[in-house]
Amino acid sequence: MIVFTEPKVYLIARPSLVEGGLSGFLAEAGHILKNKAPESPADAVAEVGGRVCYCSFGKLFENTSKFLAHAQKLGHGSIFEHPAFTFGVARCSRGYTHQQVRHRAGFAYSQESTHYIKYSKETARFYVDKYAFARGKELWEKNLGAVIEAYEMAFKVLKDSGDIDRHNCSGAARQLLPQALESKILVSANVRAIRHLVEDRCNRHNTLEIRLVATQVLEIMKVEAPASFQDMDLFVDEDGEKSAKSGKVKL
Numbered sequence: 232m233i234v235f236t237e238p239k240v241y242l243i244a245r246p247s248l249v250e251g252g253l254s255g256f257l258a259e260a261g262h263i264l265k266n267k268a269p270e271s272p273a274d275a276v277a278e279v280g281g282r283v284c285y286c287s288f289g290k291l292f293e294n295t296s297k298f299l300a301h302a303q304k305l306g307h308g309s310i311f312e313h314p315a316f317t318f319g320v321a322r323c324s325r326g327y328t329h330q331q332v333r334h335r336a337g338f339a340y341s342q343e344s345t346h347y348i349k350y351s352k353e354t355a356r357f358y359v360d361k362y363a364f365a366r367g368k369e370l371w372e373k374n375l376g377a378v379i380e381a382y383e384m385a386f387k388v389l390k391d392s393g394d395i396d397r398h399n400c401s402g403a404a405r406q407l408l409p410q411a412l413e414s415k416i417l418v419s420a421n422v423r424a425i426r427h428l429v430e431d432r433c434n435r436h437n438t439l440e441i442r443l444v445a446t447q448v449l450e451i452m453k454v455e456a457p458a459s460f461q462d463m464d465l466f467v468d469e470d471g472e473k474s475a476k477s478g479k480v481k482l
């Protein structure tokens with residue numbers, strides 16, 4: 232049994248620019264690409280989305296950061312729906328994944344199934360809040376261990392009865408599994424949706440776990456799409472954990 236106290240966000244996929252395709256598209260509008268694309272394909276694609284509206288391709292990539300800041304100020308949010316990213320979140324609980332999947336617009340999910348996986352005391356992985364774990368490590372380990380034992384016992388009783396399919400045994404036994412059980416999840420989202428997740432979740436009003444996920448997501452996005460997230464910054468909040476402050480632009 233392993234107990235984690237910090238979820239871990241992995242960036243798995245990011246957009247990339249197809250320069251030949253972009254110059255072909257610009258040529259359709261009578262333009263040639265004069266400026267070097269910014270390092271971030273996500274920022275670049277958002278700018279292309281904005282420029283197509285006004286056919287202002289002559290200025291494409293002159294100053295992506297300024298262009299996107301202006302779009303954010305105007306609330307021109309749909310251009311941030313073009314670039315999308317995929318994250319793998321591990322070491323996180325099923326409690327967190329329940330919260331995460333409430334974010335629907337612009338998101339896609341694939342989540343570990345408790346129906347198809349057989350858990351055991353040796354291999355089970357859990358997430359427990361670090362402050363709670365520090366104050367009662369033995370209590371958590373003892374009770375999580377007991378729950379998994381009960382689950383294994385229920386699975387065995389059902390399986391030994393002989394007339395229940397293996398998957399239905401785990402499907403029934405899983406009713407005993409706790410919210411602390413680790414449930415890996417693949418999360419894909421466009422930049423507009425990611426911005427909303429950070430605004431909603433990276434603050435003191437949330438449980439620490441989803442806030443830590445949103446914090447790691449923002450740290451990744453500040454590198455991956457600096458112009459699209461230029462108005463959002465992390466700071467150490469009163470409780471000693473990080474929160475995000477933004478220019479409060481609702482896109």
Ligand SMILES: Cc1cc2nc3c(=O)[nH]c(=O)nc-3n(C[C@H](O)[C@H](O)[C@H](O)COP(=O)(O)OP(=O)(O)OC[C@H]3O[C@@H](n4cnc5c(N)ncnc54)[C@H](O)[C@@H]3O)c2cc1C
Pocket residue numbers: 333334335336427428431432436437
């Ligand atoms: C501190 C906190 C406490 C919470 N507590 C609870 C709780 O106790 N119980 C509970 O059930 N939930 C709770 N939630 C979840 C919350 O109600 C939202 O479901 C969740 O944060 C997802 O955000 P969203 O609705 O903005 O959805 P997203 O899918 O992220 O949507 C983004 C935006 O798109 C628009 N949108 C999305 N779907 C629709 C739609 N169908 N119709 C119109 N516009 C839409 C809205 O503008 C929305 O803000 C809590 C959230 C927070 C941050």
